[in-house]
Amino acid sequence: MAATGVLAEILDGDVYKYYADGEWKKSTSGKSVAIINPTTRKPQYKVQACSQEEVNKVMDSAKAAQKSWAKTPLWKRAELLHKAAAILKEHKAAIAECLVKEIAKPAKDAVTEVVRSGDLVSYCAEEGVRILGEGKFLVSDSFPGNERTKYCLTSKIPLGVILAIPPFNYPVNLAVSKIAPALIAGNSIVLKPPTQGAVAALHMVYCFHLAGFPKGLISCVTGKGSEIGDFLTMHPGVNCISFTGGDTGIAISKKAGMIPLQMELGGKDACIVLEDADLDLVAANIIKGGFSYSGQRCTAVKVVLVIESVADTLVEKVKAKVAKLSVGPPEDDCDITPVVSESSANFIEGLVNDAKQKGATFCQEYKREGNLIWPLLLDNVRPDMRIAWEEPFGPVLPVIRINSVEEGIHHCNASNFGLQGCVFTKDINKAMMISDAMESGTVQINSAPARGPDHFPFQVKPTKSIQLVRLIDIMVDG
Numbered sequence: 001m002a003a004t005g006v007l008a009e010i011l012d013g014d015v016y017k018y019y020a021d022g023e024w025k026k027s028t029s030g031k032s033v034a035i036i037n038p039t040t041r042k043p044q045y046k047v048q049a050c051s052q053e054e055v056n057k058v059m060d061s062a063k064a065a066q067k068s069w070a071k072t073p074l075w076k077r078a079e080l081l082h083k084a085a086a087i088l089k090e091h092k093a094a095i096a097e098c099l100v101k102e103i104a105k106p107a108k109d110a111v112t113e114v115v116r117s118g119d120l121v122s123y124c125a126e127e128g129v130r131i132l133g134e135g136k137f138l139v140s141d142s143f144p145g146n147e148r149t150k151y152c153l154t155s156k157i158p159l160g161v162i163l164a165i166p167p168f169n170y171p172v173n174l175a176v177s178k179i180a181p182a183l184i185a186g187n188s189i190v191l192k193p194p195t196q197g198a199v200a201a202l203h204m205v206y207c208f209h210l211a212g213f214p215k216g217l218i219s220c221v222t223g224k225g226s227e228i229g230d231f232l233t234m235h236p237g238v239n240c241i242s243f244t245g246g247d248t249g250i251a252i253s254k255k256a257g258m259i260p261l262q263m264e265l266g267g268k269d270a271c272i273v274l275e276d277a278d279l280d281l282v283a284a285n286i287i288k289g290g291f292s293y294s295g296q297r298c299t300a301v302k303v304v305l306v307i308e309s310v311a312d313t314l315v316e317k318v319k320a321k322v323a324k325l326s327v328g329p330p331e332d333d334c335d336i337t338p339v340v341s342e343s344s345a346n347f348i349e350g351l352v353n354d355a356k357q358k359g360a361t362f363c364q365e366y367k368r369e370g371n372l373i374w375p376l377l378l379d380n381v382r383p384d385m386r387i388a389w390e391e392p393f394g395p396v397l398p399v400i401r402i403n404s405v406e407e408g409i410h411h412c413n414a415s416n417f418g419l420q421g422c423v424f425t426k427d428i429n430k431a432m433m434i435s436d437a438m439e440s441g442t443v444q445i446n447s448a449p450a451r452g453p454d455h456f457p458f459q460v461k462p463t464k465s466i467q468l469v470r471l472i473d474i475m476v477d478g
């Protein structure tokens with residue numbers, strides 16, 4: 001994709017074009033937004049700062065395109081999605097390179113994100129044909145007092161224009177997880193990518209462009225969320241908003257009108273560790289769960305709640321593994337890479353300083369160079385510390401020592417967040433009971449929280465899934 005021909009089509013000088021009406025366009029605003037490379041802290045790319053007038057036009061063409069798309073047979077919609085998925089996977093290297101430069105994602109993980117996204121697009125096409133190909137049939141005499149005189153047929157219909165807003169940490173995967181289900185269901189899409197990650201998203205959209213979707217069905221408008229966000233989310237042409245990100249989602253929910261909202265927001269995913277847990281397994285999962293992509297994952301382990309009697313041993317095991325994490329640039333595929341922005345690094349530092357002032361035990365020395373923060377485990381964290389409740393979205397992990405399982409559950413449930421959590425124990429009965437008591441959308445048993453595989457439910461309270469990871473091991477052991 002980095003081929004000159006492609007870039008000539010989607011670049012205007014050194015500014016990436018936005019995508020509307022099946023064409024790559026330069027904004028008439030004459031303004032651009034710089035994307036800062038988190039590693040070098042220098043401008044890496046520029047994207048168009050789209051105007052309100054351009055958003056209006058995009059909404060009009062999205063509405064028109066959706067009408068005829070809804071009449072396009074399901075199998076044809078699926079065919080185009082499969083094509084886009086294949087093109088996306090073909091261009092994985094070029095898109096991954098953008099992810100490395102825009103959001104400092106380690107090189108291998110960046111490739112994985114693109115491949116996984118292609119698989120998800122195909123999966124949605126496949127499932128969509130089945131789910132949308134079915135309807136419901138009711139007869140009236142199944143309700144008291146009725147004769148068999150009425151029939152009711154129901155089927156799923158599209159919503160219309162879907163506004164998709166993904167976050168910086170998975171700008172490709174969390175964009176396609178909105179785009180593919182929307183398209184297969186007969187909707188059109190207006191994508192507002194995160195600023196950091198916008199160029200990877202534009203390359204991804206280019207793959208959909210190559211697949212040959214009708215004009216106007218997919219658009220990608222760029223610009224800072226703080227500048228065009230409100231105009232987009234309050235636009236009367238939008239029939240549904242699918243948003244993933246932080247507290248911005250709360251503000252959007254308050255402003256959006258009477259339209260369906262799909263909100264995937266932050267997490268303070270708790271990891272509860274019982275005295276009978278396999279502590280080597282726990283330590284390995286805390287490292288994977290807490291420090292992958294430098295902790296910038298909604299499903300990262302964000303607080304460890306460990307029973308006091310095994311806390312010393314667990315902390316020692318985690319410390320030993322933290323020492324082995326490589327720290328450096330994403331191009332070298334380091335475990336810990338710079339966090340996405342200077343403001344993010346400053347926020348994390350604020351949480352660390354607060355914990356220091358209030359007496360947390362530092363298992364490593366706090367070290368920061370620019371946006372690069374070395375992995376840090378904070379032991380003996382207490383509930384009066386900010387880090388006990390706030391989401392650092394960085395490589396800093398608090399450990400709270402608890403005296404009972406109830407104390408752990410209480411802390412988990414007192415959180416404002418309710419995304420994921422995990423519990424480690426060899427006792428499957430306890431594991432199930434604790435999972436049930438944790439007010440989190442998904443609880444993993446004996447494994448770190450995670451979204452994948454991507455077809456598993458990924459939900460927030462009040463719905464719930466309990467993922468029995470390593471259940472077989474438990475049954476063999478027990």
Ligand code: NAP
Binds near residue numbers: 166
């Ligand atoms: P964010 O600051 O909330 O931004 C998310 C998206 O909203 C970006 O595309 C951003 O664009 C846009 N935006 C900003 N202001 C807006 C406005 N006024 N109107 C409309 N859109 C606006 O979140 P982030 O820092 O990118 O991502 C990290 C957060 O996402 C964490 O809290 C993490 O836990 C959460 N997350 C949740 C899930 C999940 O599935 N639950 C998955 C991944 C991440 P700009 O970049 O241009 O500002």
